[in-house]
Amino acid sequence: MQSVKRIVQKAENGSLTAAVIGLGYVGLPLALALADAGVKVIGVDVDPSKIRILSQGESYLTTAPSKRVAAAIASNRLVATTDHAAVASADATLIAVPTPLGAGRNPDMQFVETTVRAIAPHLKKGSLLSLESTVYPGATRETVLPILEAAGHEPGRDILVSYAPEREDPGNSNFALADIPKVLAGFDAASQEAANAVYRLISPSIREVSSLETAEAVKITENVFRAVNIALVNELKHIYGKMGVDIFEVVDAAATKPFGYMPFYPGPGLGGHCIPIDPFYLAWRARQLDTEARFVELAGEINSRQPEIVVETLERALKLHAGIELEGASVLMIGIAYKKNVNDLRESPGLEVMSLLRRAGAKAEYHDPWTPSVGLTRQYPELAGLASVPMEGLGKFEAAVIITDHDDIDYELLAAEIPLIVDSRGVYRNLDGRAAKIIRA
Ligand SMILES: NC(=O)c1ccc[n+]([C@@H]2O[C@H](COP(=O)([O-])OP(=O)(O)OC[C@H]3O[C@@H](n4cnc5c(N)ncnc54)[C@H](O)[C@@H]3O)[C@@H](O)[C@H]2O)c1
Structure with a gap:
């Protein structure tokens, strides 16, 4: 109990020290938010670069601007290190490491496990x-x-434990960390x-829930x-497409319903x-x-078919409207990132479409104005080094495919210069x- 009081007091009087482990899309904005709130933050990542x-x-993320990093570093509110032992001085340690899929699309918890193993001997008693990483119910x-x-710590007594899922949507200008209520569960009341x-x-605000699970x-x-829901609307797109009904018009009109x-x-x-x-x-x-x-598996199946459907639509459209085959056609893909106004290529369907x-x-x-070049990815090594071409000389392309609806693209210029556009957005x-x-695709 003593340790809880100490953490509460330190949080209230501005003398809290926190460690954030994993400084990626989630961890870096989290570290900056804590630093801005007056916390002394130790940022730990295994990536020395x-x-x-x-x-x-400086910063490597568009969603965590260099200006904020520079201010946090200059004021000593943020120190960055590769040394897990640095958690020794932290009153709270927050983990935001990856939780990808492993073989057979099963959870790969190795990053969480390695992290906890690396910090466990150094955690301060009572911290x-x-x-924060996304995990299946029961994983914590x-x-x-x-x-x-x-490592000799009794949870709830020596080390307080909580699960606090990160709900951020990097790049979403309407909702930043400071706008999103926190869902939070402690291992016990003290935690x-x-x-x-x-x-x-x-x-x-904080929404407490009754268990870690x-x-x-x-x-x-x-x-x-x-x-x-994305799978459902992807399916509706195809059904309505056969009827000559535009899914975007349908969704926009349905969205005027103020409830339900x-x-x-x-x-x-x-x-x-x-x-x-x-x-x-899950x-x-x-x-x-x-x-x-079953719902989840079916949604996965429908959603993962979409890149192929885009390419098939393009192939049909080229035949029908330009009288040419996809083989040998000059095609400009607009956007390669997975969503608008970010440079994030992880699991991006743009990579799959380019590869197809x-x-x-x-x-x-x-x-792609956000992605000047494609780095090395595990799934598409053949695309490494591919570079974004300028929006010039568009006349040489026989078709364009819209993959990412980035804001700073001149869509009218594109449609004025390229005769055929397959628009998936x-x-x-x-x-x-x-x-x-x-x-439409
Ligand atoms: N990106 C999102 O939009 C988002 C949103 C909500 C939740 N999440 C969840 O947050 C977690 C982190 O995701 P992310 O997008 O920030 O991943 P990321 O890949 O951007 O960042 C993870 C960081 O952890 C580092 N790391 C890996 N192992 C480490 C270790 N043992 N010690 C220290 N650092 C280590 C990596 O070098 C990397 O910098 C995942 O569980 C993810 O599902 C992500």
Whole structure:
């Protein structure tokens, strides 16, 4: 109990020290938010290049501007290190490391496990350990607690434990960390109280839930909800397409209903670290419990077919409207990032579409103002080094495919210069298509 009081007091009087482990899309904005709230933050990452960049007061993420990093580093509110032992001085340690899929689309918890193992010997007695990474219900109790116990810490007594799922949507200018209520569960009442005090510093409100598993299920539910609804609207797109009805017009009109409907838009497939991955965490857990996640599996199947559907639509449109084959056609892909106004290529359907186009023998290039070039990815190593082409000399392209609806693209210029556009994002629904033939995909 003494330790809870100390954490609450320190949070209130501005003398709290926190460690954030994993300085990626989630961890870096989290570290900056804590630093802005007056917390002394120790940022830990295994990637030395990230630590070097941060220590120079710069950033590698468009969603965490260099100006904020520079201010946090200059004021000593943020120090960055690769050394896990630095958590020794932290009153609270927050973990935001990846939770990808492993073989067979099963949860890969190795980053969480390695992290907890690396910090466990150094954690200060009476400090709080909070997991932010997305995991399946049961994961904190089953993976984090045993590692703490093996290191000689009794959860709830020596180390307070909470699960606090990160709900941020990087690049969303309407909702930043400071606008999103925090869902929070403590291992016990003391852990909850300590976690409340820490997260109150950076969250507009806190929604306590009754168990670690409930908090884990909340996060998974939010992302399953998105995956299933996106699959539904992708399916409706095809059905309505056969009827000559435009799905975007339907969704926009349905969204005028002030209750009982929430708009989701179709697209070229799912991307990012969350929506394509998290539902499989639940499906895996369901299988372990001898039950099924049929909706979730079906949504995964429908969504992962979308990149192929875009390419098939382009192939048909080229034949019908230009009288040419996809093989040998000059195609400009607009956007390669998985969503608008970010440079995030993780799980991006843009990579899949580019790979399919090239395999089909198309002369495919891309333009993406946010992604000047494609780095090395595990799934598409053949695309490494591919660079964004300028929006010049567009006349040489026989078709364009809209993959990402970035704001700073001159869509009217595109439609004035390229005769055929396959639009998977509905960007032309409110724009003048000019000379181009616009085909929905
Ligand atoms: N990106 C999102 O939009 C988002 C939103 C909500 C929740 N999440 C969840 O947050 C978690 C982190 O996602 P992210 O997008 O920030 O991932 P990321 O890949 O951008 O960042 C993770 C960071 O952790 C570092 N790391 C890996 N192992 C480490 C270790 N042992 N010690 C220290 N650092 C280590 C990596 O070098 C990397 O910098 C995931 O569980 C994800 O599902 C992500």
